[in-house]
Amino acid sequence: MLYGITGGLLIVLMRLVEYKYLVIENSVAMYGGLVAALFTCLGIYFGLKLTRTKEVIVEVPVNSPGVPFKPDEKKKAELGITNREFEILEHMARGLSNREIANTIFVSENTVKTHTSKLFEKLNAKRRTQAVQNAKNMGLIP
Amino acid sequence: MLYGITGGLLIVLMRLVEYKYLVIENSVAMYGGLVAALFTCLGIYFGLKLTRTKEVIVEVPVNSPGVPFKPDEKKKAELGITNREFEILEHMARGLSNREIANTIFVSENTVKTHTSKLFEKLNAKRRTQAVQNAKNMGLIP
DNA sequence: CCGTATTTCATACTTTCGTATGAAGCGTTT
DNA sequence: AAACGCTTCATACGAAAGTATGAAATACGG
Secondary structure, three states: OHHHHHHHHHHHHHHHHHHHOOOOOOHHHHHHHHHHHHHHHHHHHHHHHHHOOOOOEEEEEEOOOOOOOOOOHHHHHHOOOOHHHHHHHHHHHOOOOHHHHHHHHOOOHHHHHHHHHHHHHHOOOOOHHHHHHHHHHOOOOO | OHHHHHHHHHHHHHHHHHHHOOOOOOHHHHHHHHHHHHHHHHHHHHHHHHHOOOOEEEEEEOOOOOOOOOOOHHHHHHHOOOHHHHHHHHHHHOOOOHHHHHHHHOOOHHHHHHHHHHHHHHHOOOOHHHHHHHHHHOOOOO
């Protein structure tokens, strides 16, 4: 109904304009453009009005999976843990041996040992298991 | 751009139709209607595309606080882990050395070693760090 | 360009861990 | 009682882990 009325009004308007103010050369194009613009707006309006999806807030109780986990960078910097050291910490937490870590990141086993030793100092640990546990408690690793 | 092209095509089409098939009485109305319908669709499309609200999912991290954690007794029985072994596993996960565990539960270090060895078999681990990690993944320890 | 931090690696040594094997004491179950 | 499982412990050896020290290359900021 609204559509019909709008259309009718438009036509009337166009007729009036056409007769009153003379016919411009590309009047069809101009009128077409006007109509197009107007109905585009109408389309947008109705499109939104009719199908607007409500904002749905779903609270999902998640423990770890889902939340990607973000290492505590503050703590990391606070303890002066370098990137390389942190990398090794992660592998350590996964249960890898020094040799396996060395092979994984392509350095010598001795290098891994130096890193781990420094990590133990910074994490205040005496053993790798303790280092992992402490790192976990500090929010450095999941 | 898309708009311009569409408009141009429409005009050309209308011209062709107009000259070829004669002029109907209310041609302006008809063409207008066509244009209106077409651009209404366009409007709906863009309206939806540009402003559709997404479903918002809020993930509420509920980890340990609230849930005291209950070790998976099924898994424990399934793997044939005895109480004593599990006790040692817990201490191991806390980062204690064999000697410390021995002193804690008042047994010899050798005893702890036998327990740990059996644990490694049952948990399919080669190292204590790996054992802890696997136990964690299986839900045996937090 | 110099100093500092990071990363790499080595050598040597100590400590801890992990495995293998055997054995003894103790409850339960059969 | 015999068998079985759990716990305890020992000895001995090999394999990792961890410590100490020194050194060199790279990167980065002043």
